[in-house]
Amino acid sequence: MTRRLETDEPAGDETRPEEEGTSLLNRRSLLAGAASMMGTIMLQSVTGSAEAATPVAQDDPTRVPGKIPSPYGQRSAFETATRKLRAQSASLTPLQDSHGILTPSALHFERHHNGVPTINPAHHRLLVHGLVDQPWTFTLDDLKRFPAVSRLAFIECSGNSAIEWRRPTGKTVQETHGLTSTSEWTGVALKTLLREVGMSPEASWMLAEGSDAAAMTRSLPLDSVLEEALVCYAQNGEPLRPEQGYPLRLVIPGWEGNTCIKWLRRLKLGRAPFMTREETSHYTDLMPDGTARQFTMIMDAKSVITAPSGGQRIQQGFIEIRGLAWSGRGRITEVEVSVDGGRSWQRAVLQDPVLPKCHTRFYLPWRWNGEDVILQSRCQDETGYRQPDHAALVAVRGTNSFYHYNAIQSWQIAADGRVSHVQS
Amino acid sequence: MTRRLETDEPAGDETRPEEEGTSLLNRRSLLAGAASMMGTIMLQSVTGSAEAATPVAQDDPTRVPGKIPSPYGQRSAFETATRKLRAQSASLTPLQDSHGILTPSALHFERHHNGVPTINPAHHRLLVHGLVDQPWTFTLDDLKRFPAVSRLAFIECSGNSAIEWRRPTGKTVQETHGLTSTSEWTGVALKTLLREVGMSPEASWMLAEGSDAAAMTRSLPLDSVLEEALVCYAQNGEPLRPEQGYPLRLVIPGWEGNTCIKWLRRLKLGRAPFMTREETSHYTDLMPDGTARQFTMIMDAKSVITAPSGGQRIQQGFIEIRGLAWSGRGRITEVEVSVDGGRSWQRAVLQDPVLPKCHTRFYLPWRWNGEDVILQSRCQDETGYRQPDHAALVAVRGTNSFYHYNAIQSWQIAADGRVSHVQS
Numbered sequence: 001m002t003r004r005l006e007t008d009e010p011a012g013d014e015t016r017p018e019e020e021g022t023s024l025l026n027r028r029s030l031l032a033g034a035a036s037m038m039g040t041i042m043l044q045s046v047t048g049s050a051e052a053a054t055p056v057a058q059d060d061p062t063r064v065p066g067k068i069p070s071p072y073g074q075r076s077a078f079e080t081a082t083r084k085l086r087a088q089s090a091s092l093t094p095l096q097d098s099h100g101i102l103t104p105s106a107l108h109f110e111r112h113h114n115g116v117p118t119i120n121p122a123h124h125r126l127l128v129h130g131l132v133d134q135p136w137t138f139t140l141d142d143l144k145r146f147p148a149v150s151r152l153a154f155i156e157c158s159g160n161s162a163i164e165w166r167r168p169t170g171k172t173v174q175e176t177h178g179l180t181s182t183s184e185w186t187g188v189a190l191k192t193l194l195r196e197v198g199m200s201p202e203a204s205w206m207l208a209e210g211s212d213a214a215a216m217t218r219s220l221p222l223d224s225v226l227e228e229a230l231v232c233y234a235q236n237g238e239p240l241r242p243e244q245g246y247p248l249r250l251v252i253p254g255w256e257g258n259t260c261i262k263w264l265r266r267l268k269l270g271r272a273p274f275m276t277r278e279e280t281s282h283y284t285d286l287m288p289d290g291t292a293r294q295f296t297m298i299m300d301a302k303s304v305i306t307a308p309s310g311g312q313r314i315q316q317g318f319i320e321i322r323g324l325a326w327s328g329r330g331r332i333t334e335v336e337v338s339v340d341g342g343r344s345w346q347r348a349v350l351q352d353p354v355l356p357k358c359h360t361r362f363y364l365p366w367r368w369n370g371e372d373v374i375l376q377s378r379c380q381d382e383t384g385y386r387q388p389d390h391a392a393l394v395a396v397r398g399t400n401s402f403y404h405y406n407a408i409q410s411w412q413i414a415a416d417g418r419v420s421h422v423q424s
Numbered sequence: 425m426t427r428r429l430e431t432d433e434p435a436g437d438e439t440r441p442e443e444e445g446t447s448l449l450n451r452r453s454l455l456a457g458a459a460s461m462m463g464t465i466m467l468q469s470v471t472g473s474a475e476a477a478t479p480v481a482q483d484d485p486t487r488v489p490g491k492i493p494s495p496y497g498q499r500s501a502f503e504t505a506t507r508k509l510r511a512q513s514a515s516l517t518p519l520q521d522s523h524g525i526l527t528p529s530a531l532h533f534e535r536h537h538n539g540v541p542t543i544n545p546a547h548h549r550l551l552v553h554g555l556v557d558q559p560w561t562f563t564l565d566d567l568k569r570f571p572a573v574s575r576l577a578f579i580e581c582s583g584n585s586a587i588e589w590r591r592p593t594g595k596t597v598q599e600t601h602g603l604t605s606t607s608e609w610t611g612v613a614l615k616t617l618l619r620e621v622g623m624s625p626e627a628s629w630m631l632a633e634g635s636d637a638a639a640m641t642r643s644l645p646l647d648s649v650l651e652e653a654l655v656c657y658a659q660n661g662e663p664l665r666p667e668q669g670y671p672l673r674l675v676i677p678g679w680e681g682n683t684c685i686k687w688l689r690r691l692k693l694g695r696a697p698f699m700t701r702e703e704t705s706h707y708t709d710l711m712p713d714g715t716a717r718q719f720t721m722i723m724d725a726k727s728v729i730t731a732p733s734g735g736q737r738i739q740q741g742f743i744e745i746r747g748l749a750w751s752g753r754g755r756i757t758e759v760e761v762s763v764d765g766g767r768s769w770q771r772a773v774l775q776d777p778v779l780p781k782c783h784t785r786f787y788l789p790w791r792w793n794g795e796d797v798i799l800q801s802r803c804q805d806e807t808g809y810r811q812p813d814h815a816a817l818v819a820v821r822g823t824n825s826f827y828h829y830n831a832i833q834s835w836q837i838a839a840d841g842r843v844s845h846v847q848s
Contacts, residue, residue: 057544061687065637066539069515069667071506073530076670078545079663082495091493099610099658100574105528106497107662115490120481121502147744150524150775150785186523213489234523236660238531239503243493246500263485320571351574353777361574 075106083107084174089115090157092178095306095324101152101351101359103181105236110243111157111179113214117263121239121247124211126231130268133198140233140247146188146196149230151253153357154326156180156299158256158283158403164390165399168410168423173309176409176421177302180326182359183244185251187232190225194269203269207276208250211265218259218283219273221295225252231264253357254328255297256403258283288398299328301387302406303335303362303379309411310421314368321348321364327381328357334380335362341374341410342389348377356382368413374422375411390423499530507531508598513539514581516602519730519748525576525775525783527605529660534667535581535603537638541687545663545671548635550655554693557622564657564671570612570620573654575677577781578750580604580723582680582707582827588814589823592834592847597733600833600845601726604750606783607668609675611656614649618693627693631700632674635689642683642707643697645719649676655688677781678752679721680827682707712822723752725811726830727759727786727803733835734845738792745772745788751805752781758804759786765798765834766813772801780806792837798846799835814847 055077058064083091091110093103103109110116121140129135160179163169170176203222210216220229229252233240240246245262252259258278273279273295285293303325308314321339325332331354336345351361362377378387390407397404412422479501482488507515515534517527527533534540545564553559584603587593594600627646634640644653653676657664664670669686676683682702697703697719709717727749732738745763749756755778760769775785786801802811814831821828836846 055542055544057542057547061541061543061635062637062639064541066536066541067666068512068539069507069509069534069536071509071515073507073532073665073667075529076543076545076663076666078671081662083493083497085493085495088492091495097662099572099661100608102526102608102661104660104662105499108497110493112490112493115492117485117488117490118479118481119485119500120479121500123481145742145744147787147789148523148746152777184524184526211485213486215486236528237523237526238505238521238528239500241497242491242500243497247502318569320569322572353576353779355777363571365571 081107083109084178089113090179092174093181095173095178095304096309096312098306098324101182101324101361102236103183103359105183105238105241105244108181108183108235108241108244109157109179111159111257112212112243113216114212116243117212118242119211119247119263124247124265126248126265126267128193128197128267130207130270131200131203132194132269133200136197138193143188143231143233143248146192148186149189150184150186151228151230151251152182152184152355153251153253154180154182154359155251155257155260156302156326156328158258158297158299161405162402164405164407164409164423165394165401168421170310170421172311173304173306176310177304179257180359182326183235184237185230185232186234187230187251190229190231190250191227193231193267194226199269202271205270205273207266207268207270207274208259208261208264209266209268210245210261210263212263216258216261216278217274217276218261218278219276219295220252220259220297222269225255228253254299256283256299259297283403285397285403286400288400296404299326300404300406301325301327301329301332301379301381301385303377303387304409305337305375305377305411308375308413308419310419312419314413314417314419316368316370316417319366319368321366321375323348323362323377324359325362325377325379326357326359327379327385329385330382331356332360332379333382335360336378337362337364338376339366339373342376342408345378370415372415373413375413376408378408505531507533508602513537514603516598517605519597519602519728520733520736522730522748525606525748525785526660527607527783529607529662529665529668532605532607532659532665532668533581533603535583535681536636536667537640538636540667541636542666543635543671543687548671548689550672550689550691552617552621552691554631555624555627555695556618556693557624560621562617567612567655567657567672570616572610573613574608574610575652575654575675576606576608576779577675577677578604578606578783579675579681579684580726580750580752582682582721582723585829586826588829588831588833588847589818589825592845594734594845596735597728597730600734601728603681604783606750607659608661609654609656610658611654611675614653614655614674615651617655617691618650623693626695629694629697631690631692631694631698632683632685632688633690633692634669634685634687636687640682640685640702641698641700642685642702643700643719644676644683644721646693649679652677678723680707680723683721707827709821709827710824712824720828723750724828724830725749725751725753725756725803725805725809727801727811728833729761729799729801729835732799732837732843734843736843738837738841738843740792740794740841743790743792745790745799747772747786747801748783749786749801749803750781750783751803751809753809754806755780756784756803757806759784760802761786761788762800763790763797766800766832769802794839796839797837799837800832802832
């Protein structure tokens with residue numbers, strides 16, 4: 001808190017609040033302004049560059065009529081959180097700035113295999129063929145006429161946190177964990193479409209193909225995806241954003257992002273995996289014995305503390321530790337937080353609603369006494385699976401893997417309050 | 425569906441999908457293009473003007489590398505749904521274009537009393553005073569340091585559907601029901617703040633004041649709002665949008681929108697209502713006997729069919745009837761739909777998650793045989809309250825009221841498939 005105010009205002013009587021409010025606030029805003037010069041910024045970013053441009057605001061907004069309504073809103077010019085670009089093919093969600101469980105569509109992470117195509121939805125088609133009674137081409141209007149299904153779900157890139165296998169190179173939670181986001185997805189159930197075209201009983205795998213310049217393709221086992229997969233045309237209440245697959249995306253809740261084919265133009269049913277380059281040269285997990293795990297598409301339980309997190313700076317006193325947990329296998333049932341590098345654990349509070357295959361927000365009140373400490377979180381999902389620590393994960397997987405890193409993350413708080421990423 | 429495809433493709437064998445996909449789609453897209461010329465648009469808007477500008481798209485997006493990731497995304501240029509402005513002080517959410525239960529922040533309805541102020545968050549303060557042990561002024565950083573709470577909730581303007589009291593003047597569901605939207609709101613619990621300043625046991629009402637040019641004020645009974653009210657700084661995972669109160673808004677789930685004071689700068693505790701102009705000249709309900717109901721702030725259960733809805737045009741055959749239901753008193757427990765003007769009712773399917781004080785999506789599959797029919801929906805909430813029809817509502821409230829109209833809405837489908845608003 002900034003300060004206590006000395007006041008001689010009579011309290012609780014019936015006054016005319018508008019007049020009173022104006023004079024009161026005018027006088028007090030002088031005090032407030034002075035106080036803010038001496039004030040403290042609580043979670044100051046030491047790596048960000050959020051103050052590049054300073055927009056103009058009204059000194060006293062009560063003195064000037066405001067702007068009229070707008071057809072389609074924009075965020076405040078004072079807000080500058082952005083996705084962080086990585087290698088022209090990905091961008092990461094600023095989880096350190098996240099609130100609640102939803103990710104704004106404008107900040108949903110991206111991963112493209114040859115950029116974001118510009119597609120005219122009136123010309124876009126979805127072909128469903130292969131082991132079906134009747135191949136069919138659907139327009140978007142066709143698809144919107146089918147029964148609609150909405151589902152809140154996270155999508156995580158299988159390469160999220162991949163830089164953490166060997167040493168802790170990511171400085172911020174955006175760099176280490178920013179390839180995951182949660183949205184409400186709306187579309188047609190895959191099983192509805194496949195019933196419509198008459199799926200053959202012999203069909204066991206499905207090829208999904210995008211109409212981007214990579215013609216991105218993945219093979220998917222039908223018995224695993226048929227129950228929950230959606231052919232989506234909307235996200236967070238409006239049409240998909242271009243970088244999320246506009247106008248059509250396959251969404252398989254809990255499965256790695258690359259299986260959720262964007263700019264979806266084709267589904268083909270077959271008897272076996274189609275062995276595209278994405279399941280041979282990419283998206284396999286190299287094990288210590290030199291073999292590779294293939295088709296490891298479900299994202300295991302994972303959690304991370306978003307505040308305090310790398311690049312932030314905290315002050316002594318009360319701190320609320322905040323983070324996100326998620327599992328591709330169902331609901332998060334428990335999150336524990338350690339403030340002593342894993343020697344002891346306290347159960348965090350989970351924020352309602354706790355939805356399956358969604359980011360789940362957790363909180364733990366804490367008081368920092370200025371000592372050098374290490375913060376960690378670990379979660380458990382409804383299957384009983386518990387997020388491993390780095391050593392346990394590496395003991396099984398080795399360090400030749402790139403994908404599916406879900407170990408406990410450690411943030412070190414130095415005596416000066418600066419938070420940095422360490423491997424414990 | 426557009427058409428059936430004749431095909432001689434061998435199905436289900438292991439082919440090289442990229443090469444195959446390209447040639448297959450190239451050939452088929454010619455057929456698809458021809459078919460779309462003859463095709464039908466299923467839910468064609470007869471009132472919209474969505475085709476004003478035609479953006480340019482790639483003819484074959486697989487032939488051109490796409491755009492690289494972006495720091496902050498935008499929707500596709502092909503998407504043109506907008507809020508509809510009303511009288512320079514409000515804008516309505518295009519519910520006919522809505523998907524799922526969330527409203528994109530850019531399309532959240534607006535209602536301002538003197539426009540949208542431009543506020544520098546670094547200078548913004550919240551004063552809490554009156555019947556408290558210690559008056560206090562909070563900065564935004566102060567507020568973000570308190571324990572955070574997130575809550576999915578609808579906000580509805582008490583004047584939503586007000587034009588329906590006397591005759592059905594709204595042509596579309598946006599015009600009749602567009603002053604309601606659902607978001608995830610994040611902030612500090614009001615009770616946390618009031619505990620911090622030491623709320624007096626004598627305090628029973630709270631004045632909330634905005635820093636807009638109207639210095640918008642409402643009085644709120646503490647025993648009703650203390651449990652659920654939030655002082656919010658975020659919406660849908662990012663800072664509040666300017667038109668929703670940036671940088672600070674009071675949100676009282678289930679209460680009429682004007683009580684959710686935007687650009688919040690002051691909370692004052694007292695022993696009685698503060699009798700601002702907003703609770704005398706506005707926001708009261710004039711009853712048939714000439715008296716006025718005051719402080720009727722909770723939004724009762726309401727539902728509306730969003731598709732098919734006024735201004736759309738449908739075709740014979742399968743139609744999914746879709747709509748939204750919500751109640752300021754808790755969860756929606758049932759929605760029924762009538763396709764015969766209220767003579768018979770069928771139970772609609774509610775989409776998970778069904779959350780208290782949130783838009784709830786309902787669906788009913790239906791087959792339209794081309795007859796002139798009237799579609800209606802009615803809902804019930806967990807208190808047992810059932811949404812009234814127009815006659816029942818007017819029997820109690822008369823027709824001098826402006827606010828809190830929640831009667832059953834009727835959409836007539838003419839033999840040509842055009843949907844229009846009627847009063848049944």
